Amino acid sequence: MELAANITLAALVQQVLVGLSRTTILFIVASGLSLVLGVLRIPNVAHGSLYMLGAFLTYTVATLFGQSTLGFWLALIVAPLVVALLSFIAERGLFCHLYEREHMMLLLFTFAFSLVIGDLVKLVWGSDYRSLVAPVFLQGSFSISGFPFPRYNLFLLVIGPLVAAGLWFLTNKTKIGKIARAAAVDREMVGAIGINVSWVFAAVFVIGCYLAGLGGALVAPTQNITQGMDHAIIIEAFLIVIIGGLGNIWGALLGALIFGLTDSIGILLWPQFAIVFPYVAVVTVLLIRPQGLLKSTW
Amino acid sequence: MFNALFDVKTTITGMILLALLLLLPQFLPRFYVYLFALIFAIALLATSLNLVLGFGGMYQFHHAVFYGFGAYAFALFVTKSGLPLWIGYVIAPFCSAALGLALGLITVRLHQLYFGMLQISLGSLVWAITYRWYSFTGGDDGIHGIPLPDLVGSSTGAYYFNLIVAATCLLLTYMIVNSPFGRIFQGIRDNPERCQAVGVNVQKQQLTGQVLAAFFAGVAGTLFVTVEGSVFPDLMFWTLSLEILIMCLLGGWFIFLGPALGAAIIISLRTFAGIYTEYWTLILGIVLMLLIFFLPEGVLGLFLKKADPAAKREG
Numbered sequence: 001m002e003l004a005a006n007i008t009l010a011a012l013v014q015q016v017l018v019g020l021s022r023t024t025i026l027f028i029v030a031s032g033l034s035l036v037l038g039v040l041r042i043p044n045v046a047h048g049s050l051y052m053l054g055a056f057l058t059y060t061v062a063t064l065f066g067q068s069t070l071g072f073w074l075a076l077i078v079a080p081l082v083v084a085l086l087s088f089i090a091e092r093g094l095f096c097h098l099y100e101r102e103h104m105m106l107l108l109f110t111f112a113f114s115l116v117i118g119d120l121v122k123l124v125w126g127s128d129y130r131s132l133v134a135p136v137f138l139q140g141s142f143s144i145s146g147f148p149f150p151r152y153n154l155f156l157l158v159i160g161p162l163v164a165a166g167l168w169f170l171t172n173k174t175k176i177g178k179i180a181r182a183a184a185v186d187r188e189m190v191g192a193i194g195i196n197v198s199w200v201f202a203a204v205f206v207i208g209c210y211l212a213g214l215g216g217a218l219v220a221p222t223q224n225i226t227q228g229m230d231h232a233i234i235i236e237a238f239l240i241v242i243i244g245g246l247g248n249i250w251g252a253l254l255g256a257l258i259f260g261l262t263d264s265i266g267i268l269l270w271p272q273f274a275i276v277f278p279y280v281a282v283v284t285v286l287l288i289r290p291q292g293l294l295k296s297t298w
Numbered sequence: 299m300f301n302a303l304f305d306v307k308t309t310i311t312g313m314i315l316l317a318l319l320l321l322l323p324q325f326l327p328r329f330y331v332y333l334f335a336l337i338f339a340i341a342l343l344a345t346s347l348n349l350v351l352g353f354g355g356m357y358q359f360h361h362a363v364f365y366g367f368g369a370y371a372f373a374l375f376v377t378k379s380g381l382p383l384w385i386g387y388v389i390a391p392f393c394s395a396a397l398g399l400a401l402g403l404i405t406v407r408l409h410q411l412y413f414g415m416l417q418i419s420l421g422s423l424v425w426a427i428t429y430r431w432y433s434f435t436g437g438d439d440g441i442h443g444i445p446l447p448d449l450v451g452s453s454t455g456a457y458y459f460n461l462i463v464a465a466t467c468l469l470l471t472y473m474i475v476n477s478p479f480g481r482i483f484q485g486i487r488d489n490p491e492r493c494q495a496v497g498v499n500v501q502k503q504q505l506t507g508q509v510l511a512a513f514f515a516g517v518a519g520t521l522f523v524t525v526e527g528s529v530f531p532d533l534m535f536w537t538l539s540l541e542i543l544i545m546c547l548l549g550g551w552f553i554f555l556g557p558a559l560g561a562a563i564i565i566s567l568r569t570f571a572g573i574y575t576e577y578w579t580l581i582l583g584i585v586l587m588l589l590i591f592f593l594p595e596g597v598l599g600l601f602l603k604k605a606d607p608a609a610k611r612e613g
Contacts, residue, residue, distance in 0.1 A: 043411060043415075045540070094587070097591070098590070098591075101590075101594075103357070103410065103411050104357065104543075105590055105594065107359075107414075107540075108540065108543060108544065108547060108586060108590060109586070109587065109590050111540045111544075111583075111586070112582075112583040112584070112586035112587045112590070113583065113587070114583075115579040115580065115582055115583030115586070116579075116580055116583035116584065116587075118579060119577045119579050119580035119583070120580070122577070123577065123580075231535075231536075231537065235418060235419065235422050235536065238415055238418065238419070239415075239419045242412065242415050242416065242419070246411075272430055273427065273430060273431075275423075275426045275427075275430065276423065276426070276427065279419065279420075279422070279423040279426070282419055283404065283416075283419075283420065283423075286404075286408075286416055287404065290407055290408050290412065291412075
């Protein structure tokens, strides 16, 4: 146990930036989870597995094109779409029959789904880890007062707000977004005025899972793509959704910020137990506001 | 008191079953003796979860943390303290109960899904610390070659020890379920608002249930160490918690012995499927999906319903 004694301002700024790019990934994954949880009331444990699947698919598509710049962009588009397609099939084939069940059953069912995806990934890609390089113009880093900051992280910092804006537009300005928000509050009433709630649910589920795939695709060049990356992210994503308020997109953003920043600053303060910091933050938030920071749709 | 708890038929069936289990090691190969000893530990674990899940209606999503904590408490006591080994068996469950109290104090203020999610997060924190703290817990390697008392050192010794401890704890759990506390607990499951209205302190009862369940999970943890002689962080990983949930679901969580049966089925399936394929979780996933679709009341639930059509599920 050794606490870092003298932390320079530049190191702090660097860590905050790293934390913010981590926040982007966390936000994208958690917002998808929050959407599904808020509208469909499904605590989707398989969300992390879809994230992992997204990362592996990104690797495969990019590698088909020799990990070139074109391959990367193509993979970034194709991989989340494949994840979305798979989730569409799962929703229409399996989940849509189970909406009336209690949360415990839904949770266990999504767990079963995650077990199946996890083993299928193992079956297709084997148990070795994979790594993917970022496209040339996003490689390397620039320096902040002598500390290197990877270009790819800057790219993530641009993507994050774009996704947030897109989600805001989708939920507030489009018809399906408005119907989905209404269905989150009272699905019977929405059904009673003649809207096919089932298909709205399918759409929301697919969008949520797309975000998991997108998160996986974006994270692929920054870390080893491994079996087990699903287990790590899903717990974090659930925590973020809970401290933000179930079903609230902005809550997911706030939660991701808290989680990402406490994590990265924790690495600076106490590297071995950095993981403790975000959890302490989560517990503190929940002790003060058990229902989450922002208004939940529940 | 026993007369009130069991009718004659149940008592005789139980006695015959116990006698059979006591005789088994005389006939079985060593591997099966080991497998049964493991099943006793996990059956107790699943039953302890069901105490709060099936009878308390609490969303206990991270029960494995109490199990792993008990196993680690035992392992650390035995390897670090230098005191007589048997004391570890007494101390470890109380350590789990203390953790149950500490986590429960924070979590019981929340409801249902929030309760479960916060429990997963706090449990994951315990897991993460165990996973990282190399100098004390052995990190991701865990602790191996834990010295055990001579009496349970052999596989037959471990079998008898686990059988007797697990049977005693199951009996205690059964008595708890049928005690005044157990009745109130089931009342809370069926209608928390009404219980609150008639003056039951719901959160206090739930906290008590949590501590009791954690205690028995801790006992199961020590039984696991007795069989395997090692501990590792996976014992408190959240996926194990969901596996225990599956055991309860598979056996039937409104029936007292359902989870124990579920544990026996899952452990046997995993052991034998593991011989033929490395894709055991794929099989488990598919079995679970089928179960949720076609058999939501569990194997024993279905069996009892077939045997007695008048019997309806409580709650």
